[in-house]
Amino acid sequence: MSDLRELYLEMVTDHAKNPRHRGKAEPCDCIGTGNNPLCGDKLVVTVHLDGDTIEDVKFDGEGCAISVASADLMAEVLSGKSVDDAKELFSGFHELVAGEGTPEVPKKLAVFSGVREFPMRVKCATLAWHTVIAALNGSEEVTTE
Protein backbone atom coordinates (compact mmCIF):
# COMPACT_ATOMS: atom_id res chain seq x y z
CA MET A 1 0.00 0.00 0.00
CA SER A 2 1.04 3.55 -0.68
CA ASP A 3 3.20 5.03 2.04
CA LEU A 4 1.91 8.06 3.89
CA ARG A 5 5.44 9.36 4.29
CA GLU A 6 5.71 9.63 0.51
CA LEU A 7 2.79 12.02 0.61
CA TYR A 8 3.84 14.06 3.60
CA LEU A 9 7.55 14.54 2.91
CA GLU A 10 9.30 16.85 5.33
CA MET A 11 9.55 19.63 2.77
CA VAL A 12 5.77 19.40 2.26
CA THR A 13 4.85 19.52 5.92
CA ASP A 14 7.37 22.28 6.54
CA HIS A 15 5.91 24.51 3.82
CA ALA A 16 2.39 23.64 4.99
CA LYS A 17 3.17 24.75 8.51
CA ASN A 18 5.34 27.73 7.65
CA PRO A 19 4.42 29.03 4.24
CA ARG A 20 6.81 31.69 2.94
CA HIS A 21 4.55 33.21 0.33
CA ARG A 22 1.34 33.86 2.16
CA GLY A 23 -0.13 37.31 1.53
CA LYS A 24 -0.87 39.52 -1.43
CA ALA A 25 1.47 40.33 -4.33
CA GLU A 26 1.98 44.11 -4.62
CA PRO A 27 1.23 45.60 -6.97
CA CYS A 28 -1.34 42.98 -7.86
CA ASP A 29 -1.60 42.59 -11.63
CA CYS A 30 -3.83 39.56 -11.67
CA ILE A 31 -5.83 37.66 -9.12
CA GLY A 32 -7.59 34.30 -9.07
CA THR A 33 -9.75 32.42 -6.62
CA GLY A 34 -9.68 28.65 -6.45
CA ASN A 35 -12.33 26.55 -4.75
CA ASN A 36 -12.11 22.94 -3.77
CA PRO A 37 -15.67 22.14 -2.70
CA LEU A 38 -14.62 18.66 -1.64
CA CYS A 39 -12.71 19.99 1.34
CA GLY A 40 -14.13 23.50 1.56
CA ASP A 41 -10.79 25.01 0.65
CA LYS A 42 -10.48 28.39 -0.93
CA LEU A 43 -7.24 29.93 -2.15
CA VAL A 44 -6.72 33.43 -3.48
CA VAL A 45 -3.64 33.73 -5.66
CA THR A 46 -2.22 37.13 -6.61
CA VAL A 47 0.51 37.81 -9.15
CA HIS A 48 2.76 40.78 -9.79
CA LEU A 49 3.88 40.85 -13.41
CA ASP A 50 6.59 42.84 -15.13
CA GLY A 51 5.64 42.56 -18.79
CA ASP A 52 5.64 38.85 -19.40
CA THR A 53 7.71 38.04 -16.36
CA ILE A 54 6.18 36.81 -13.12
CA GLU A 55 7.87 38.92 -10.46
CA ASP A 56 6.00 37.67 -7.44
CA VAL A 57 3.24 35.20 -6.55
CA LYS A 58 1.43 35.14 -3.23
CA PHE A 59 -1.50 33.14 -1.94
CA ASP A 60 -3.95 33.42 0.87
CA GLY A 61 -6.75 31.29 2.26
CA GLU A 62 -7.45 28.02 3.98
CA GLY A 63 -6.26 24.67 2.85
CA CYS A 64 -4.98 21.25 3.73
CA ALA A 65 -1.28 20.52 4.07
CA ILE A 66 -1.03 19.42 0.46
CA SER A 67 -2.76 22.44 -1.06
CA VAL A 68 -0.93 24.98 1.12
CA ALA A 69 2.48 23.43 0.54
CA SER A 70 1.77 23.18 -3.16
CA ALA A 71 0.73 26.84 -3.33
CA ASP A 72 3.82 27.91 -1.42
CA LEU A 73 6.27 25.91 -3.49
CA MET A 74 4.52 26.98 -6.68
CA ALA A 75 5.02 30.61 -5.68
CA GLU A 76 8.67 29.90 -5.12
CA VAL A 77 9.15 28.14 -8.44
CA LEU A 78 7.23 30.68 -10.53
CA SER A 79 9.10 33.73 -9.38
CA GLY A 80 11.15 35.08 -12.32
CA LYS A 81 9.51 32.80 -14.87
CA SER A 82 7.60 33.85 -17.97
CA VAL A 83 3.89 33.20 -18.37
CA ASP A 84 4.64 30.50 -20.93
CA ASP A 85 7.16 28.89 -18.57
CA ALA A 86 4.43 28.83 -15.92
CA LYS A 87 2.08 26.97 -18.21
CA GLU A 88 4.77 24.47 -19.09
CA LEU A 89 5.67 23.95 -15.44
CA PHE A 90 2.03 23.29 -14.67
CA SER A 91 1.70 20.69 -17.37
CA GLY A 92 4.80 18.95 -16.02
CA PHE A 93 3.47 19.18 -12.48
CA HIS A 94 0.08 17.84 -13.54
CA GLU A 95 1.73 14.89 -15.23
CA LEU A 96 3.77 14.31 -12.09
CA VAL A 97 0.80 14.12 -9.71
CA ALA A 98 -1.91 12.77 -11.98
CA GLY A 99 -0.23 11.22 -14.99
CA GLU A 100 1.76 8.10 -15.69
CA GLY A 101 4.98 9.43 -17.12
CA THR A 102 8.09 10.75 -15.41
CA PRO A 103 8.20 14.42 -16.30
CA GLU A 104 11.20 16.63 -15.60
CA VAL A 105 10.20 19.05 -12.88
CA PRO A 106 12.16 21.32 -10.55
CA LYS A 107 13.20 19.64 -7.28
CA LYS A 108 10.79 21.76 -5.32
CA LEU A 109 7.89 20.32 -7.26
CA ALA A 110 9.22 16.77 -7.31
CA VAL A 111 8.34 16.45 -3.61
CA PHE A 112 4.73 16.01 -4.72
CA SER A 113 5.41 12.83 -6.67
CA GLY A 114 3.79 10.82 -3.85
CA VAL A 115 0.41 12.42 -4.57
CA ARG A 116 -0.04 10.09 -7.52
CA GLU A 117 -0.67 7.23 -5.11
CA PHE A 118 -3.47 9.24 -3.46
CA PRO A 119 -5.89 10.09 -6.28
CA MET A 120 -8.25 11.81 -3.84
CA ARG A 121 -5.56 14.39 -3.18
CA VAL A 122 -4.67 15.38 -6.75
CA LYS A 123 -7.13 18.24 -6.60
CA CYS A 124 -5.48 19.57 -3.46
CA ALA A 125 -2.06 19.56 -5.10
CA THR A 126 -3.26 21.26 -8.27
CA LEU A 127 -5.66 23.84 -6.82
CA ALA A 128 -3.12 26.68 -6.64
CA TRP A 129 -1.84 25.86 -10.10
CA HIS A 130 -5.28 25.87 -11.70
CA THR A 131 -5.91 29.15 -9.95
CA VAL A 132 -2.72 30.88 -11.04
CA ILE A 133 -3.08 29.75 -14.64
CA ALA A 134 -6.68 30.97 -14.70
CA ALA A 135 -5.53 34.28 -13.22
CA LEU A 136 -2.81 34.63 -15.84
CA ASN A 137 -5.40 33.87 -18.52
CA GLY A 138 -7.63 36.57 -17.12
CA SER A 139 -10.38 34.50 -15.52
CA GLU A 140 -10.93 34.97 -11.84
CA GLU A 141 -12.60 31.93 -10.40
CA VAL A 142 -11.87 28.26 -10.77
CA THR A 143 -13.13 25.18 -9.05
CA THR A 144 -11.63 21.74 -8.95
CA GLU A 145 -15.01 20.07 -9.42
Next chain:
Amino acid sequence: MTQTTRIADAFPALNQTVGDKPLVYLDSAATTQKPTCVIDAVHSYYEHDNANIHRGVHQLSMRATKGYEGARAKLAALLGASKDEIVFVRGATEAINLVAQAWGRPRLGAGDEILITEMEHHSNIVPWQLLCEQTGAALKVAKVNDDGSLNVDSFKELLGEDTAIAAFTHVSNAIGSINQVKELCTLAKAAGAVTVVDGAQATGHMHVDVQDIGCDFYATSGHKMFGPTGIGCLFGRSELLEEMEPYQGGGDMILSVSFEETTWNKVPFKFEAGTPNIAGAIGLSAACDYITEIGYDTIHDIEMELLSYGTKVLSEIDGATLVGTAKQKCAILAFTVDGVHPHDVGTICDHEGVAIRTGNHCAEPLMHRFGLSATCRASLSVYNTASDIDALATALRKAITMLA
Protein backbone atom coordinates in the same frame (compact mmCIF):
# COMPACT_ATOMS: atom_id res chain seq x y z
CA MET B 1 -18.67 -12.81 21.72
CA THR B 2 -20.45 -9.57 22.44
CA GLN B 3 -23.78 -8.62 21.00
CA THR B 4 -22.26 -5.97 18.73
CA THR B 5 -19.74 -8.20 17.02
CA ARG B 6 -22.64 -10.44 16.11
CA ILE B 7 -24.43 -7.46 14.60
CA ALA B 8 -21.41 -6.57 12.45
CA ASP B 9 -21.33 -10.15 11.18
CA ALA B 10 -24.56 -9.52 9.30
CA PHE B 11 -22.82 -6.85 7.17
CA PRO B 12 -20.45 -8.52 4.70
CA ALA B 13 -18.78 -5.31 3.52
CA LEU B 14 -17.54 -4.65 7.06
CA ASN B 15 -15.54 -7.82 6.93
CA GLN B 16 -12.62 -6.71 4.79
CA THR B 17 -9.22 -5.10 4.96
CA VAL B 18 -8.29 -1.86 3.25
CA GLY B 19 -4.61 -1.82 2.48
CA ASP B 20 -3.36 -4.05 5.26
CA LYS B 21 -5.74 -2.79 7.96
CA PRO B 22 -9.16 -4.12 8.91
CA LEU B 23 -11.87 -1.76 7.73
CA VAL B 24 -13.35 0.47 10.41
CA TYR B 25 -16.42 2.06 8.86
CA LEU B 26 -17.36 5.34 10.52
CA ASP B 27 -19.29 6.96 7.69
CA SER B 28 -22.80 5.65 8.21
CA ALA B 29 -24.35 9.13 8.04
CA ALA B 30 -23.24 9.19 4.40
CA THR B 31 -24.67 5.74 3.82
CA THR B 32 -25.03 2.68 6.01
CA GLN B 33 -23.61 -0.69 5.08
CA LYS B 34 -26.15 -3.31 4.01
CA PRO B 35 -26.99 -6.48 5.89
CA THR B 36 -26.99 -9.79 4.04
CA CYS B 37 -30.80 -9.99 4.17
CA VAL B 38 -31.06 -6.78 2.10
CA ILE B 39 -28.44 -7.89 -0.41
CA ASP B 40 -30.19 -11.26 -0.72
CA ALA B 41 -33.61 -9.69 -1.20
CA VAL B 42 -32.36 -7.58 -4.12
CA HIS B 43 -30.50 -10.52 -5.59
CA SER B 44 -33.45 -12.85 -5.24
CA TYR B 45 -35.83 -10.35 -6.83
CA TYR B 46 -33.67 -10.11 -9.95
CA GLU B 47 -33.06 -13.84 -9.98
CA HIS B 48 -36.66 -14.98 -9.61
CA ASP B 49 -39.25 -12.23 -9.81
CA ASN B 50 -37.95 -9.56 -12.15
CA ALA B 51 -40.85 -8.00 -14.04
CA ASN B 52 -42.59 -4.68 -14.39
CA ILE B 53 -45.24 -3.89 -11.84
CA HIS B 54 -48.93 -2.94 -11.70
CA ARG B 55 -49.59 -3.63 -15.37
CA GLY B 56 -48.73 -7.23 -16.00
CA VAL B 57 -51.12 -10.14 -15.88
CA HIS B 58 -48.42 -12.77 -15.58
CA GLN B 59 -47.01 -14.47 -12.51
CA LEU B 60 -43.71 -12.62 -12.36
CA SER B 61 -45.39 -9.26 -12.61
CA MET B 62 -47.73 -10.21 -9.81
CA ARG B 63 -44.84 -11.26 -7.61
CA ALA B 64 -42.91 -8.08 -8.39
CA THR B 65 -45.98 -5.97 -7.64
CA LYS B 66 -46.53 -7.82 -4.40
CA GLY B 67 -42.92 -7.17 -3.36
CA TYR B 68 -43.09 -3.49 -4.29
CA GLU B 69 -46.44 -2.85 -2.62
CA GLY B 70 -45.38 -4.97 0.31
CA ALA B 71 -42.45 -2.60 0.78
CA ARG B 72 -44.86 0.31 0.91
CA ALA B 73 -46.83 -1.43 3.63
CA LYS B 74 -43.67 -2.15 5.63
CA LEU B 75 -42.56 1.48 5.47
CA ALA B 76 -46.03 2.66 6.40
CA ALA B 77 -45.99 0.38 9.43
CA LEU B 78 -42.50 1.50 10.43
CA LEU B 79 -43.43 5.19 10.27
CA GLY B 80 -46.94 4.92 11.66
CA ALA B 81 -48.54 5.96 8.38
CA SER B 82 -51.08 4.33 6.14
CA LYS B 83 -50.04 2.75 2.85
CA ASP B 84 -51.47 5.39 0.57
CA GLU B 85 -49.55 8.09 2.41
CA ILE B 86 -46.20 6.61 1.36
CA VAL B 87 -44.79 7.83 -1.96
CA PHE B 88 -41.71 6.07 -3.28
CA VAL B 89 -38.96 8.45 -4.40
CA ARG B 90 -35.22 8.23 -4.98
CA GLY B 91 -34.41 9.55 -1.54
CA ALA B 92 -34.85 12.45 0.85
CA THR B 93 -33.62 14.90 -1.78
CA GLU B 94 -36.31 13.95 -4.25
CA ALA B 95 -38.93 13.83 -1.50
CA ILE B 96 -38.22 17.45 -0.53
CA ASN B 97 -38.13 18.60 -4.13
CA LEU B 98 -41.45 16.87 -4.71
CA VAL B 99 -43.08 18.80 -1.87
CA ALA B 100 -41.51 22.07 -3.01
CA GLN B 101 -42.69 21.67 -6.59
CA ALA B 102 -45.97 19.78 -6.27
CA TRP B 103 -47.28 21.41 -3.11
CA GLY B 104 -45.34 24.68 -2.90
CA ARG B 105 -45.06 25.96 -6.43
CA PRO B 106 -48.76 26.34 -7.28
CA ARG B 107 -49.58 27.75 -3.85
CA LEU B 108 -46.83 30.16 -2.86
CA GLY B 109 -46.33 33.72 -4.00
CA ALA B 110 -44.75 37.03 -3.04
CA GLY B 111 -45.31 37.74 0.64
CA ASP B 112 -45.15 34.07 1.63
CA GLU B 113 -42.27 32.81 3.70
CA ILE B 114 -40.46 29.50 4.00
CA LEU B 115 -38.80 28.86 7.34
CA ILE B 116 -35.81 26.53 7.56
CA THR B 117 -32.91 26.30 10.02
CA GLU B 118 -29.19 26.95 9.93
CA MET B 119 -28.42 23.26 10.39
CA GLU B 120 -30.07 21.97 7.20
CA HIS B 121 -28.45 19.70 4.65
CA HIS B 122 -28.18 21.40 1.25
CA SER B 123 -31.07 19.20 0.11
CA ASN B 124 -33.34 20.98 2.57
CA ILE B 125 -32.07 24.41 1.51
CA VAL B 126 -31.69 24.48 -2.25
CA PRO B 127 -35.17 23.15 -3.20
CA TRP B 128 -36.63 26.00 -1.12
CA GLN B 129 -34.33 28.55 -2.71
CA LEU B 130 -35.51 27.36 -6.12
CA LEU B 131 -39.11 27.61 -4.96
CA CYS B 132 -38.47 31.16 -3.70
CA GLU B 133 -37.03 32.12 -7.08
CA GLN B 134 -40.03 30.62 -8.87
CA THR B 135 -42.72 32.12 -6.68
CA GLY B 136 -41.28 35.25 -5.09
CA ALA B 137 -41.55 33.76 -1.60
CA ALA B 138 -38.84 34.62 0.95
CA LEU B 139 -36.55 32.24 2.83
CA LYS B 140 -36.13 32.66 6.61
CA VAL B 141 -33.50 30.83 8.61
CA ALA B 142 -33.77 29.96 12.31
CA LYS B 143 -30.52 30.12 14.30
CA VAL B 144 -28.50 27.35 15.85
CA ASN B 145 -27.10 27.64 19.40
CA ASP B 146 -23.40 27.33 20.21
CA ASP B 147 -23.83 23.73 21.31
CA GLY B 148 -25.38 22.84 17.96
CA SER B 149 -28.99 22.62 19.12
CA LEU B 150 -31.68 24.59 17.36
CA ASN B 151 -32.48 27.97 18.86
CA VAL B 152 -36.19 27.40 19.30
CA ASP B 153 -36.76 31.05 20.26
CA SER B 154 -35.34 32.10 16.92
CA PHE B 155 -37.63 29.58 15.21
CA LYS B 156 -40.62 31.00 17.09
CA GLU B 157 -39.66 34.57 16.28
CA LEU B 158 -39.43 33.89 12.57
CA LEU B 159 -42.65 31.91 12.48
CA GLY B 160 -45.59 34.10 11.56
CA GLU B 161 -48.78 34.28 9.60
CA ASP B 162 -46.74 34.63 6.40
CA THR B 163 -44.97 31.33 7.00
CA ALA B 164 -46.34 28.97 4.37
CA ILE B 165 -43.87 26.14 4.89
CA ALA B 166 -41.64 25.22 7.83
CA ALA B 167 -38.98 22.68 6.84
CA PHE B 168 -36.45 21.33 9.31
CA THR B 169 -34.32 18.31 9.85
CA HIS B 170 -35.09 15.65 12.42
CA VAL B 171 -31.38 14.96 12.99
CA SER B 172 -28.45 17.03 11.75
CA ASN B 173 -26.19 15.00 9.48
CA ALA B 174 -23.23 17.27 10.21
CA ILE B 175 -23.30 17.44 14.01
CA GLY B 176 -25.95 14.96 15.13
CA SER B 177 -28.30 17.36 16.96
CA ILE B 178 -31.82 15.96 17.34
CA ASN B 179 -34.59 18.48 16.91
CA GLN B 180 -37.77 18.36 18.96
CA VAL B 181 -39.78 17.92 15.81
CA LYS B 182 -43.06 17.35 17.57
CA GLU B 183 -42.78 20.70 19.35
CA LEU B 184 -41.67 22.44 16.14
CA CYS B 185 -44.62 20.96 14.22
CA THR B 186 -47.04 22.12 16.90
CA LEU B 187 -45.63 25.63 16.71
CA ALA B 188 -45.65 25.70 12.92
CA LYS B 189 -49.14 24.27 12.70
CA ALA B 190 -50.43 26.93 15.10
CA ALA B 191 -48.99 29.53 12.74
CA GLY B 192 -50.78 27.87 9.83
CA ALA B 193 -47.66 26.54 8.11
CA VAL B 194 -47.28 23.22 6.37
CA THR B 195 -44.49 21.19 7.97
CA VAL B 196 -41.78 19.20 6.20
CA VAL B 197 -39.43 17.09 8.30
CA ASP B 198 -36.18 15.82 6.80
CA GLY B 199 -35.80 12.42 8.38
CA ALA B 200 -32.81 11.18 6.36
CA GLN B 201 -30.67 10.82 9.48
CA ALA B 202 -33.42 9.61 11.78
CA THR B 203 -35.05 6.48 10.40
CA GLY B 204 -31.93 4.32 10.66
CA HIS B 205 -31.51 5.19 14.33
CA MET B 206 -34.73 5.99 16.12
CA HIS B 207 -38.38 5.15 16.19
CA VAL B 208 -40.30 7.64 14.07
CA ASP B 209 -44.05 7.99 14.31
CA VAL B 210 -45.32 10.57 11.87
CA GLN B 211 -48.73 10.72 13.60
CA ASP B 212 -47.13 11.49 16.93
CA ILE B 213 -44.81 14.06 15.37
CA GLY B 214 -47.79 15.63 13.66
CA CYS B 215 -45.91 16.61 10.52
CA ASP B 216 -47.51 17.10 7.11
CA PHE B 217 -44.57 15.63 5.21
CA TYR B 218 -41.68 13.42 6.27
CA ALA B 219 -38.79 12.61 3.91
CA THR B 220 -36.26 9.81 4.18
CA SER B 221 -33.68 7.80 2.24
CA GLY B 222 -33.46 4.02 2.20
CA HIS B 223 -29.69 3.90 1.93
CA LYS B 224 -29.22 5.55 5.31
CA MET B 225 -31.36 2.87 6.98
CA PHE B 226 -29.58 -0.25 5.70
CA GLY B 227 -31.45 -0.28 2.39
CA PRO B 228 -30.23 0.21 -1.19
CA THR B 229 -29.42 3.55 -2.80
CA GLY B 230 -31.91 5.14 -5.16
CA ILE B 231 -34.98 4.43 -3.06
CA GLY B 232 -36.60 6.42 -0.31
CA CYS B 233 -39.98 7.65 0.67
CA LEU B 234 -42.07 10.68 1.24
CA PHE B 235 -44.80 10.47 3.82
CA GLY B 236 -47.54 12.98 3.10
CA ARG B 237 -50.82 13.45 4.94
CA SER B 238 -53.61 12.13 2.73
CA GLU B 239 -55.52 15.42 2.44
CA LEU B 240 -52.41 17.18 1.20
CA LEU B 241 -51.39 14.47 -1.23
CA GLU B 242 -54.93 14.42 -2.60
CA GLU B 243 -55.00 18.11 -3.34
CA MET B 244 -51.52 18.24 -4.87
CA GLU B 245 -50.73 18.28 -8.56
CA PRO B 246 -48.51 15.47 -9.90
CA TYR B 247 -44.74 15.89 -9.68
CA GLN B 248 -43.81 14.30 -12.99
CA GLY B 249 -45.90 13.01 -15.85
CA GLY B 250 -45.61 9.60 -17.44
CA GLY B 251 -46.77 6.03 -17.23
CA ASP B 252 -48.35 4.57 -14.11
CA MET B 253 -49.36 7.95 -12.70
CA ILE B 254 -52.44 8.25 -14.89
CA LEU B 255 -55.88 6.69 -15.02
CA SER B 256 -56.57 7.50 -18.62
CA VAL B 257 -54.84 9.50 -21.28
CA SER B 258 -56.29 11.18 -24.32
CA PHE B 259 -55.12 14.23 -26.21
CA GLU B 260 -58.08 16.14 -24.86
CA GLU B 261 -57.91 15.11 -21.26
CA THR B 262 -55.73 13.03 -19.00
CA THR B 263 -56.81 11.99 -15.56
CA TRP B 264 -54.48 11.18 -12.69
CA ASN B 265 -54.15 7.90 -10.95
CA LYS B 266 -55.04 7.90 -7.26
CA VAL B 267 -52.61 8.75 -4.48
CA PRO B 268 -49.80 7.70 -4.04
CA PHE B 269 -49.44 6.42 -7.63
CA LYS B 270 -50.12 9.91 -8.93
CA PHE B 271 -46.60 10.80 -7.79
CA GLU B 272 -44.82 7.74 -9.13
CA ALA B 273 -44.44 8.29 -12.86
CA GLY B 274 -42.52 5.72 -14.82
CA THR B 275 -41.09 2.36 -13.84
CA PRO B 276 -39.87 2.78 -10.28
CA ASN B 277 -36.88 1.29 -8.46
CA ILE B 278 -38.59 -2.04 -7.79
CA ALA B 279 -35.50 -3.87 -6.59
CA GLY B 280 -34.66 -0.90 -4.37
CA ALA B 281 -38.09 -0.97 -2.75
CA ILE B 282 -37.80 -4.70 -2.15
CA GLY B 283 -34.36 -4.21 -0.61
CA LEU B 284 -35.74 -1.43 1.57
CA SER B 285 -38.54 -3.73 2.65
CA ALA B 286 -35.92 -6.20 3.88
CA ALA B 287 -34.15 -3.33 5.63
CA CYS B 288 -37.38 -2.50 7.48
CA ASP B 289 -37.59 -6.14 8.57
CA TYR B 290 -33.98 -5.98 9.73
CA ILE B 291 -34.64 -2.87 11.82
CA THR B 292 -37.78 -4.38 13.29
CA GLU B 293 -35.93 -7.56 14.16
CA ILE B 294 -33.12 -5.75 16.03
CA GLY B 295 -35.49 -3.12 17.35
CA TYR B 296 -34.99 0.61 17.62
CA ASP B 297 -34.52 0.26 21.38
CA THR B 298 -31.47 -1.93 20.93
CA ILE B 299 -30.14 0.29 18.16
CA HIS B 300 -30.58 3.31 20.40
CA ASP B 301 -28.88 1.67 23.40
CA ILE B 302 -25.86 0.56 21.39
CA GLU B 303 -25.46 3.89 19.64
CA MET B 304 -25.81 5.95 22.81
CA GLU B 305 -23.16 3.88 24.51
CA LEU B 306 -20.86 4.40 21.52
CA LEU B 307 -21.61 8.12 21.50
CA SER B 308 -20.68 8.57 25.12
CA TYR B 309 -17.55 6.46 24.75
CA GLY B 310 -16.55 8.33 21.58
CA THR B 311 -17.17 11.69 23.20
CA LYS B 312 -14.93 10.71 26.11
CA VAL B 313 -12.17 9.30 23.89
CA LEU B 314 -12.10 12.39 21.69
CA SER B 315 -12.06 14.71 24.69
CA GLU B 316 -8.91 12.94 25.87
CA ILE B 317 -7.05 13.70 22.64
CA ASP B 318 -5.07 16.92 22.96
CA GLY B 319 -5.92 19.20 20.09
CA ALA B 320 -9.19 17.52 19.11
CA THR B 321 -12.32 19.64 19.56
CA LEU B 322 -15.87 18.38 19.21
CA VAL B 323 -18.25 20.45 17.13
CA GLY B 324 -21.84 19.95 18.24
CA THR B 325 -22.49 18.90 21.78
CA ALA B 326 -26.26 19.24 21.97
CA LYS B 327 -27.90 17.35 24.82
CA GLN B 328 -30.16 15.52 22.39
CA LYS B 329 -27.79 13.96 19.92
CA CYS B 330 -27.40 11.03 17.58
CA ALA B 331 -24.14 9.09 17.41
CA ILE B 332 -22.33 11.54 15.16
CA LEU B 333 -18.95 12.89 16.26
CA ALA B 334 -17.90 16.00 14.37
CA PHE B 335 -14.54 17.41 15.31
CA THR B 336 -11.52 19.43 14.31
CA VAL B 337 -7.87 18.77 15.10
CA ASP B 338 -5.61 21.73 15.91
CA GLY B 339 -3.02 22.33 13.23
CA VAL B 340 -4.25 19.51 10.98
CA HIS B 341 -6.67 20.17 8.16
CA PRO B 342 -9.65 17.75 8.07
CA HIS B 343 -8.67 16.53 4.61
CA ASP B 344 -5.26 15.47 5.90
CA VAL B 345 -6.89 13.82 8.92
CA GLY B 346 -9.14 11.91 6.51
CA THR B 347 -6.23 10.64 4.43
CA ILE B 348 -4.28 9.52 7.48
CA CYS B 349 -7.34 7.80 8.98
CA ASP B 350 -7.99 6.06 5.68
CA HIS B 351 -4.45 4.80 5.75
CA GLU B 352 -5.24 3.22 9.10
CA GLY B 353 -8.35 1.58 7.65
CA VAL B 354 -10.63 4.10 9.35
CA ALA B 355 -13.25 5.52 6.98
CA ILE B 356 -14.46 8.95 8.12
CA ARG B 357 -15.86 11.84 6.16
CA THR B 358 -14.28 15.26 5.96
CA GLY B 359 -15.46 18.50 4.43
CA ASN B 360 -18.58 20.59 4.83
CA HIS B 361 -20.96 17.59 4.87
CA CYS B 362 -23.38 19.30 2.49
CA ALA B 363 -24.11 21.78 5.26
CA GLU B 364 -22.00 24.77 4.29
CA PRO B 365 -24.12 27.35 6.13
CA LEU B 366 -23.78 25.35 9.35
CA MET B 367 -20.00 25.21 8.93
CA HIS B 368 -19.98 28.99 8.53
CA ARG B 369 -22.13 29.30 11.63
CA PHE B 370 -19.26 27.71 13.55
CA GLY B 371 -16.59 29.70 11.69
CA LEU B 372 -15.28 26.58 10.00
CA SER B 373 -14.83 25.57 6.40
CA ALA B 374 -14.66 21.87 7.14
CA THR B 375 -14.75 19.29 9.92
CA CYS B 376 -14.00 15.61 10.35
CA ARG B 377 -17.00 13.42 11.03
CA ALA B 378 -17.20 9.94 12.48
CA SER B 379 -20.78 8.71 12.25
CA LEU B 380 -21.75 5.53 13.99
CA SER B 381 -24.32 2.85 13.49
CA VAL B 382 -25.53 -0.21 15.31
CA TYR B 383 -22.73 -2.39 13.88
CA ASN B 384 -19.90 -0.27 15.31
CA THR B 385 -18.01 -1.17 18.46
CA ALA B 386 -15.85 0.54 21.07
CA SER B 387 -12.77 -0.86 19.35
CA ASP B 388 -13.74 1.07 16.19
CA ILE B 389 -13.52 4.23 18.26
CA ASP B 390 -10.17 3.15 19.65
CA ALA B 391 -8.93 2.70 16.07
CA LEU B 392 -10.09 6.23 15.29
CA ALA B 393 -8.22 7.56 18.31
CA THR B 394 -5.03 5.79 17.23
CA ALA B 395 -5.32 7.24 13.73
CA LEU B 396 -5.93 10.74 15.11
CA ARG B 397 -2.87 10.54 17.35
CA LYS B 398 -0.86 9.51 14.32
CA ALA B 399 -2.19 12.50 12.35
CA ILE B 400 -1.26 14.83 15.17
CA THR B 401 2.24 13.40 15.43
CA MET B 402 2.78 13.64 11.70
CA LEU B 403 1.32 17.04 10.95
CA ALA B 404 0.47 19.17 13.97
